[in-house]
Amino acid sequence: MRDGDASSKFLNDIMSSRRRSNVVISIHVNGVQVEGVGVCNAIFQHFQTHFQSIVANRPVIDNLPFKSITRTEGLDLIKPFSLEEIEQAV
DSSP states (O other), X not given: OHHHHHHHHHHXXXXXXXXXXXXXXXXXXXXXEEETHHHHHHHHHHHHHHSSOOOOOOOXXXXXXOOOOOHHHHHHTSSOOOHHHHHHHO
16 A cells, blocks of 8 residues: 555656646747736637638539549459559569
8 A cells, every 4th residue: 555655646746747847937929928827828829820710712613523433443442452463563
């Protein structure tokens, strides 16, 4: 039981140390240094704008005739190569 307690304390100390070293105290946003609660808001705003979807005009492909493959042809695309096909390629 003592080893388990010592191990838990050790891991807890390591995690606390990493948490302290990963803290962002200040950050520069548009040439202005932001500190305190503003750091969290600045980071959140950065990733919110970075990952938001951008509405763009894209070409439309409606009513264009595309050739389709049959289910059998589709299965042929994922089957293993035969020895005959390999010999022909060489």
